[in-house]
Amino acid sequence: MSPAELKRAAAARAVGLVEDGMRLGLGTGSTATVFVELLGEKVRAGLKVVGVPTSEATRRAAEAAGIPLTTLDDTPDLDLTIDGADEIDPQLRLIKGGGGALLREKIVAAASRRMVVIVDGAKRVETLGRFPLPIEAVPFGLVATTLAVAAAIRSAGCAGPLTIRKDADGTPFHTDGGHLILDAGLGAIPDPEALARALVAVPGVVEHGLFLGLATGAIVAEAADGQPRIVTLGAA
Numbered sequence: 001m002s003p004a005e006l007k008r009a010a011a012a013r014a015v016g017l018v019e020d021g022m023r024l025g026l027g028t029g030s031t032a033t034v035f036v037e038l039l040g041e042k043v044r045a046g047l048k049v050v051g052v053p054t055s056e057a058t059r060r061a062a063e064a065a066g067i068p069l070t071t072l073d074d075t076p077d078l079d080l081t082i083d084g085a086d087e088i089d090p091q092l093r094l095i096k097g098g099g100g101a102l103l104r105e106k107i108v109a110a111a112s113r114r115m116v117v118i119v120d121g122a123k124r125v126e127t128l129g130r131f132p133l134p135i136e137a138v139p140f141g142l143v144a145t146t147l148a149v150a151a152a153i154r155s156a157g158c159a160g161p162l163t164i165r166k167d168a169d170g171t172p173f174h175t176d177g178g179h180l181i182l183d184a185g186l187g188a189i190p191d192p193e194a195l196a197r198a199l200v201a202v203p204g205v206v207e208h209g210l211f212l213g214l215a216t217g218a219i220v221a222e223a224a225d226g227q228p229r230i231v232t233l234g235a236a
């Protein structure tokens with residue numbers, strides 16, 4: 001089975017978690033976009049929900065799908081966020097931000113009673129860090145911030161290159177919030193909590209892609225004899 005088929009299977013299972021009247025966080029990325037499209041079919045069939053998009057890309061997808069949108073200011077208490085992840089470990093700790101949406105995603109996830117992650121099986125790891133950790137930083141003083149981030153990474157027992165994320169045309173990538181992203185190629189993060197504490201202490205760092213204690217469950221689609229096998233983790 002292709003990754004796209006597995007993502008669709010996970011997204012389809014997540015649609016089944018949505019109940020009439022729910023206030024939803026709508027995640028970002030290719031898997032979350034499939035969820036938004038499938039949710040739109042239910043909305044057009046009469047399901048009553050409102051959603052807070054976690055990126056401008058998701059806003060556009062949700063509008064195209066006909067999902068009523070709200071803002072986190074108008075709806076600060078969400079019932080359920082459905083979002084993807086770049087990596088997930090057995091403790092439901094995540095690396096997110098591969099698409100640059102980590103800041104709004106974390107704010108929305110933190111405002112949700114439940115966060116259910118939808119991934120294909122390739123995202124499961126025993127130890128986070130194979131995927132480069134996105135670190136969102138303000139452009140002002142980036143060189144100084146980068147040096148401080150490198151020191152913070154060392155203090156947490158990690159090491160690896162820091163790369164400023166670039167767009168396809170070679171210019172620096174900017175998030176929806178106008179920030180830059182440093183991708184940290186750490187390989188392994190033995191103590192994610194220690195690294196998270198060290199990173200948030202760095203002036204100039206807005207957010208990082210370690211989502212710790214936020215996911216309440218996960219829907220993992222794995223290939224089994226040519227068919228998607230759904231594995232649920234936590235309280236999915």
Ligand SMILES: O=C[C@H](O)[C@H](O)[C@H](O)COP(=O)(O)O
Pocket residue numbers: 027028029030031032083084085086095096097098099100101102105
């Ligand atoms: O910034 C992007 C988000 O954190 C995504 O949820 C994450 O990158 C996973 O995306 P995908 O489902 O496309 O693998």
